[in-house]
Amino acid sequence: MGKEYLKLLLLLLFLLHHVDSASIIKHLPGFEGPLPFELETGYIGIGEAEEVQLFYYFIKSERNPAEDPLLLWLSGGPGCSSLSAFLLENGPLTIKLDGYNGGIPSLVSSTYSWTNVIANVIYLDQPVGSGFSFSKTPRVDIPSDTGEAKRVHEFLQKQLFKKSQKGYVLGNPITSNGSPINYRIPFSHGMALISDELYEV
Template sequence: MKSTPKLLLLLLFIINHHVDSGSIVKFLPGFEGPLPFELETGYIGIGEEEDVQLFYYFIKSERNPKEDPLLLWLSGGPGCSSITGLLFENGPLALKSKVYNGSVPSLVSTTYSWTKTANIIFLDQPIGAGFSYSRIPLIDTPSDTGEVKNIHEFLQKWLSKHPQFSSNPFYASGDSYSGMIVPALVQEISKGNYICCKPPINLQGYILGNPITYFEVDQNYRIPFSHGMALISDELYESIRRDCKGNYFNVDPRNTKCLKLVEEYHKCTDELNEFNILSPDCDTTSPDCFLYPYYLLGYWINDESVRDALHVNKSSIGKWERCTYQNRIPYNKDINNSIPYHMNNSISGYRSLIYSGDHDLVVPFLATQAWIKSLNYSIIHEWRPWMIKDQIAGYTRTYSNKMTFATVKGSGHTAEYKPNETFIMFQRWISGHDL
């Protein structure tokens, strides 16, 4: 009987250690049978008191997890849950597009998961995004620079709890608004690796899809993109160029000619699906809509059985929302231009893959090409098509700063529009091969 307290203490230690390190998920409601891959979910506490709890989904590589690269995936927004990447862009599961009937929506396996060749951490950030939360009221408004430091701390703590992945090549990745966070994060990790007494992160590079980089410039390139895609007439294009002088969306109220022309531009484009101009602009609650699975996602992830299976802290969050910061949570966008971070990361010698769906109106490929050109690195491999079998899947170019730019033909703002092509592009690049 005297040994009982010691046994209880040991048991508590084991339980606490298990919770801190994450919990293995073997089954998910909506998916038949055990998961055909290893999924871990959990929280990592940030700050001295660890009041900020960042939620993650970790999926081991299906090939060789001990040696394959470790990726961190951040969804955009800011404030969109990373499970949108997992279930819609590059994960091993997807929601089956079937009319909602009141039961838990179904999940199916995918053929295009990046986890076939990489370990991936899908991270919900900032605080309030997905299942990440704070135990106490926030004192400071979440911000770009604040999130960079939080994510860096997350990675350090996650790797200390998963030391078997410390030597794996590490890549930061994401799309859309992550274009403001990932380059700064790479620089932060790079600097942190030189600080004494902390195990270095084996940083090798980064990957960004349709990244927001310099919002005003990104936005202005919508005009030449729209002209090139035959969305506006030659006459309107020439007039708007002449009278707006390259500034189309932050117009001086006194420039009435420009304002009128911009109004004409909106008449031509406002009814488009700006995320992919080839796709219908329709209500996601319609089963005929390409994005109907987003509607199903809300029902799936808010089901109590799903949240239990994912080991979500019951007291942490109410109704899950796909993107929170766009509507109701304050956020300080204090990085307005991420080009200097790209420059610093290039100087430091990190590899990068920057890809653009070529039918995205939100961040047109022309804007991405422009800031890459502004880095002023020489071209190593000239513009050429990259192929899948005997078909052109997009176009690519490589630069002397180890940066590869690629378009994905027919794709939009995120990889979900062409997941198979994006997967093949990623698989070739991460393996060090030409696209």
């Protein structure tokens, strides 16, 4: 399956190479007919001179986009494109492997898409260098969780509607094989998920 995924990724890179800002994508190679959902892709410039360009895929909820929450999906890394989640985990399309014999793999609608049941989803290629995200200048800072968090925060400030609901979901969030349970409460407090009063109890 790696070759099929790579071929599709290269074809998408060719098609999206000249995307400078938000574009509505109505057709994708390997999918018959127009897409049955709204797909927006593009770059958001980050930093004072917008030297970092973060690439995203935004899919509106297929239920009620105005009322459904917005979910930001980060595939993690270092270096994993969110295209993998879009096509292989919870996106509205998946790669059809049955009958594949080379060339561009076929794409089919997925019955497991989160946009079908719960949310609008932004898939973000992050950290810089993942997927289609890139930097226009040599990086002078050492990559860090703090630096990447600041970039994602700026992306959200530039991309989002102020009225969107806030929240988060973590998939496989273990950061230590030791005792991560001891960090849950301080982490939740530090992320403003629980109040000072509840934290003191």
